[in-house]
Amino acid sequence: MNKLINSPQTLLADALRGFAAAHGQLSVDFENRIVFSAAPREGRVALVSGGGSGHEPLHSGFVGAGMLDAACAGEIFTSPTPDQILAAAIRVDTGAGVLFVVKNYTGDLLNFEMAAELAREQGIEVASVVVADDVAVEDSTWTAGRRGVGTTLILEKVAGAAAARGWSLEKVHVLAKRIADAGRSMGAALTSCTVPAVGKPSFDLPEDEMELGVGIHGEPGRKRVPVMSAAELSHALVESITTDYDFSGKPVIALLTGLGGTPLIELYAMFAEVSERLNERNITVARSLVGNYVSSLDMAGCSLTLVGADDEILDLWDAPVNTPTLRWKD
Amino acid sequence: MPETLTIDAIQQWLHRFASEITTQADWLTELDSAIGDADHGTNMVRGTAAVVAKLDVRSTSTVQELLKAVGMTLVSTVGGASGSLYGTFFLEMGRNSPSSVQLDASELENALRAGVNGVIARGHAAVGDKTMIDALEPAVTVLSRSLADGRQLHGSIAAAAAAATTGRDSTEPLVARKGRASYLGDRSAGHIDPGAASATILVAALAASVDEGNAR
Numbered sequence: 001m002n003k004l005i006n007s008p009q010t011l012l013a014d015a016l017r018g019f020a021a022a023h024g025q026l027s028v029d030f031e032n033r034i035v036f037s038a039a040p041r042e043g044r045v046a047l048v049s050g051g052g053s054g055h056e057p058l059h060s061g062f063v064g065a066g067m068l069d070a071a072c073a074g075e076i077f078t079s080p081t082p083d084q085i086l087a088a089a090i091r092v093d094t095g096a097g098v099l100f101v102v103k104n105y106t107g108d109l110l111n112f113e114m115a116a117e118l119a120r121e122q123g124i125e126v127a128s129v130v131v132a133d134d135v136a137v138e139d140s141t142w143t144a145g146r147r148g149v150g151t152t153l154i155l156e157k158v159a160g161a162a163a164a165r166g167w168s169l170e171k172v173h174v175l176a177k178r179i180a181d182a183g184r185s186m187g188a189a190l191t192s193c194t195v196p197a198v199g200k201p202s203f204d205l206p207e208d209e210m211e212l213g214v215g216i217h218g219e220p221g222r223k224r225v226p227v228m229s230a231a232e233l234s235h236a237l238v239e240s241i242t243t244d245y246d247f248s249g250k251p252v253i254a255l256l257t258g259l260g261g262t263p264l265i266e267l268y269a270m271f272a273e274v275s276e277r278l279n280e281r282n283i284t285v286a287r288s289l290v291g292n293y294v295s296s297l298d299m300a301g302c303s304l305t306l307v308g309a310d311d312e313i314l315d316l317w318d319a320p321v322n323t324p325t326l327r328w329k330d
Numbered sequence: 331m332p333e334t335l336t337i338d339a340i341q342q343w344l345h346r347f348a349s350e351i352t353t354q355a356d357w358l359t360e361l362d363s364a365i366g367d368a369d370h371g372t373n374m375v376r377g378t379a380a381v382v383a384k385l386d387v388r389s390t391s392t393v394q395e396l397l398k399a400v401g402m403t404l405v406s407t408v409g410g411a412s413g414s415l416y417g418t419f420f421l422e423m424g425r426n427s428p429s430s431v432q433l434d435a436s437e438l439e440n441a442l443r444a445g446v447n448g449v450i451a452r453g454h455a456a457v458g459d460k461t462m463i464d465a466l467e468p469a470v471t472v473l474s475r476s477l478a479d480g481r482q483l484h485g486s487i488a489a490a491a492a493a494a495t496t497g498r499d500s501t502e503p504l505v506a507r508k509g510r511a512s513y514l515g516d517r518s519a520g521h522i523d524p525g526a527a528s529a530t531i532l533v534a535a536l537a538a539s540v541d542e543g544n545a546r
Contacts, residue, residue, distance in 0.1 A: 143512040217510075
């Protein structure tokens with residue numbers, strides 16, 4: 001498949017240049033591949049996230065007032081390095097400490113852990129929260145554990161609002177863990193994705209099949225199934241998520257993200273089915289997002305995330321935010 | 331015969347590691363494409379080339395300083411899980427090496443043990459999880475036993491390299507419990523772990539460098 005690039009080798013640097021050109025309110029450290037907000041935030045806890053590139057707008061699109069303070073971009077599907085993460089922490093720490101938001105992949109975990117050690121050696125207080133919400137992966141001590149997907153951005157929004165209100169690092173950390181614990185996701189791929197430097201699809205998926213439970217780097221899911229309709233897929237996704245966590249009796253924040261190659265009209269058709277499935281289970285969708293928020297390059301498909309909320313979480317969700325991707329006022 | 335590893339020999343080890351990684355990069359990537367994301371060869375070539383470039387421009391006065399610089403270089407250039415694991419190996423080796431220009435046999439043994447323990451602590455992996463630990467852990471165990479039995483350094487390191495190779499090959503039937511390969515479950519069996527393969531190259535390069543030091 002043709003790609004709109006200059007070369008695979010320069011794609012990440014080119015994208016960062018474009019990001020800087022488009023979003024002048026944010027700063028870009030090209031050497032360290034960090035997008036950060038230079039707005040004054042004296043005495044406030046800072047949020048730093050990051051991960052492999054190829055999931056845009058995650059994470060750089062969520063940097064700005066009321067959300068992330070900095071995002072570290074790794075190579076495509078490769079975690080950022082500790083020196084890079086450390087540089088981000090140094091840039092945004094005000095003395096109130098830094099929360100690292102980490103998705104549960106081995107590379108991300110190890111690099112953020114090393115970065116936390118290096119930052120502490122420099123006197124920066126660091127706490128970390130790990131998102132592991134993908135129910136497609138068996139949660140077992142015999143695997144790397146569940147992958148982190150859509151709950152990440154909901155956590156970044158809610159914890160970012162708490163930090164903006166001046167909460168302490170300890171309080172923001174407790175809140176962030178609460179969100180991570182209450183989030184569940186499940187996705188499905190209609191096609192593979194193509195890493196530009198590799199030039200061919202990451203896995204083979206026949207035209208008439210889909211991968212149920214796919215990971216956002218093309219990791220294998222639960223099973224290969226014949227292609228389903230939106231209605232059929234909504235049953236499968238909602239069933240998997242709700243049997244894993246009891247959402248009844250609490251409002252949920254729902255995210256239906258495209259994986260990069262599925263048009264919005266299909267995502268809305270899919271969300272119509274998802275909301276009916278949730279209604280049938282007496283699960284109240286209090287807030288929702290539909291669009292390409294956690295993508296996997298050009299993969300076609302979608303991933304559904306539900307996060308169990310309460311009044312406090314919804315209030316923080318509604319708080320003002322000003323980032324390239326999410327932007328609203330009171 | 332000198333029972334020491336000089337700072338020159340350590341630099342040789344690193345050069346040899348880098349050139350062997352380059353030679354075997356395609357194989358490492360092939361192993362990784364079976365159970366991972368097909369970038370282990372590329373990532374290790376980038377990291378070890380950066381180490382060699384650093385050795386060429388920077389003179390380090392002590393073994394401790396050299397190993398720490400190597401660790402930080404790998405951490406910042408390899409990326410992914412391998413970067414932090416190889417970086418931790420050399421950083422811990424460095425932290426547990428003396429501020430001198432050489433390592434005697436027991437200092438080398440201590441440093442390697444600390445490096446391997448650092449990797450275990452960082453990655454929470456044990457023998458049998460189908461990781462680089464399957465090569466490194468038997469290598470340092472055999473090294474210690476051989477030295478305790480009164481064998482010389484070069485013979486002991488050679489035995490350690492053989493143990494690493496055996497450990498690497500033992501990963502083939504295993505089901506991965508760590509890292510991206512673990513998502514495959516039973517489908518990860520039947521393939522050698524790429525991390526165990528590159529770790530074996532690391533130990534073999536050390537054996538070759540000790541051997542060469544002795545030959546001169």
